[in-house]
Amino acid sequence: MDSEGETPLPPGAPTSSLFEVRHTPHSGRAVFATKDIAADTTVFLGEDLTLDVVLREYRREVCGECFGYDRGRELGVRDNTVGFAYCSEECRNRWRERVGELGVETWKATEKLVKGRSKEDADMVDVGLPRPKAKEIQIAWEGSAGQAALIRIAREGEVARDTNGTGEAVKPTKQHRKAVQKALLQPISPDVLTFCISGILWKYNNPDKWDHVLALADSNTPYHNYDDLRAFVRSYLHMLAVCPLPLLPHITSETIFLLSSRDSHNSFGIRSLEDDGSEFFGYGCWPSASYFNHSCGPNIEKERIGREWHFRAGRQIRVGEELCITYLSGEERKLNRGKRMKTLKGNWGFECGCERCEEV
Ligand SMILES: C[S@@+](CC[C@H](N)C(=O)[O-])C[C@H]1O[C@@H](n2cnc3c(N)ncnc32)[C@H](O)[C@@H]1O
Numbered sequence: 001m002d003s004e005g006e007t008p009l010p011p012g013a014p015t016s017s018l019f020e021v022r023h024t025p026h027s028g029r030a031v032f033a034t035k036d037i038a039a040d041t042t043v044f045l046g047e048d049l050t051l052d053v054v055l056r057e058y059r060r061e062v063c064g065e066c067f068g069y070d071r072g073r074e075l076g077v078r079d080n081t082v083g084f085a086y087c088s089e090e091c092r093n094r095w096r097e098r099v100g101e102l103g104v105e106t107w108k109a110t111e112k113l114v115k116g117r118s119k120e121d122a123d124m125v126d127v128g129l130p131r132p133k134a135k136e137i138q139i140a141w142e143g144s145a146g147q148a149a150l151i152r153i154a155r156e157g158e159v160a161r162d163t164n165g166t167g168e169a170v171k172p173t174k175q176h177r178k179a180v181q182k183a184l185l186q187p188i189s190p191d192v193l194t195f196c197i198s199g200i201l202w203k204y205n206n207p208d209k210w211d212h213v214l215a216l217a218d219s220n221t222p223y224h225n226y227d228d229l230r231a232f233v234r235s236y237l238h239m240l241a242v243c244p245l246p247l248l249p250h251i252t253s254e255t256i257f258l259l260s261s262r263d264s265h266n267s268f269g270i271r272s273l274e275d276d277g278s279e280f281f282g283y284g285c286w287p288s289a290s291y292f293n294h295s296c297g298p299n300i301e302k303e304r305i306g307r308e309w310h311f312r313a314g315r316q317i318r319v320g321e322e323l324c325i326t327y328l329s330g331e332e333r334k335l336n337r338g339k340r341m342k343t344l345k346g347n348w349g350f351e352c353g354c355e356r357c358e359e360v
Helices: 089-114 134-143 145-164 174-185 191-205 207-214 226-244 243-248 253-263 287-289 337-348 355-359
Strands: 019-023 027-031 042-046 052-054 077-079 082-086 268-272 280-285 300-305 308-313
Touching: 027 287, 042 145, 042 287, 052 191, 077 089, 077 355, 082 089, 082 253, 089 134, 089 191, 089 226, 089 243, 134 145, 145 174, 145 226, 145 268, 191 207, 191 226, 191 253, 207 253, 207 287, 226 253, 253 280, 268 300, 337 355
Parallel strands: none
Antiparallel strands: 019 027, 042 308, 052 280, 077 082, 268 280, 300 308
């Protein structure tokens, strides 16, 4: 419950003796100090990483488990079958344990698909391009339903033949197999595929925590542009075409859309720890850390240590003050008010109402 005991806390929201999550009139839920907090106090650890994406171009340099990075040196432990590198055997074992046997098989199948194909991921997201509207998004996903159904039958027919040897239950025809071939011939977007696989596997392995993701602030227009939307729809069909059969019932367009709709307003960049985070390796979603609003003059400093976010008071904080981090990267923090506002609107979709911006 929040302080007035009226609204239940969203599942997965952070709890502490130092702060509470409350609703605000203009910026959704937010975190407020329930006592004075001395500068440098660690106020929260966000350990609940759900899905994460290490961009393809960094896969040899950034550990797939702890995101360790050594100024661009290729890491010592590589697993080419799954397409990840690790800083140690320990990290590799942890990664395997976390994703589970089905996860390893899924990453292997994806890597086989991606290897040797030309890739279609855009290098940078151009925030100037128009975003697909909600209706257009709905139409695009609905447009994939027919092919998705044919692929499922083609793939599940494999099970029917495996189990009873007769193919009586389901008989995939040429039409079904063609749907698989058509999907496989479509351009591949490895980073979008990684997002979808990481999210679906996380949900498969943590069904009891799905409501933590659903409770997050959402966007019904989460795609950056039309290419981005098309890449997600293609990745859905790619997954249906290659993922291990037990995962198929979990790969749905609804789940993939929900992952994007929550990630859109809540993901944290995974950046290098030196040089003001100038290298952007990828991103991830930590639901408990997603209740801290943004301020252009934040009182909370955040630092990533491995797979965790550590939140520390950057100065003395008084009881009742809102605890805010910044969503801006190192360079963006130096921009003037107008440019900061534009960046926040473009990347996050909100008009910044923080004290620093309101004061001007
Ligand atoms: C990571 S979430 C933060 C928690 C969110 N308020 C909630 O209710 O779940 C980011 C969203 O919070 C809101 N928000 C965060 N900082 C804000 C700010 N300075 N001004 C206005 N809205 C803000 C925006 O809607 C933004 O998309």
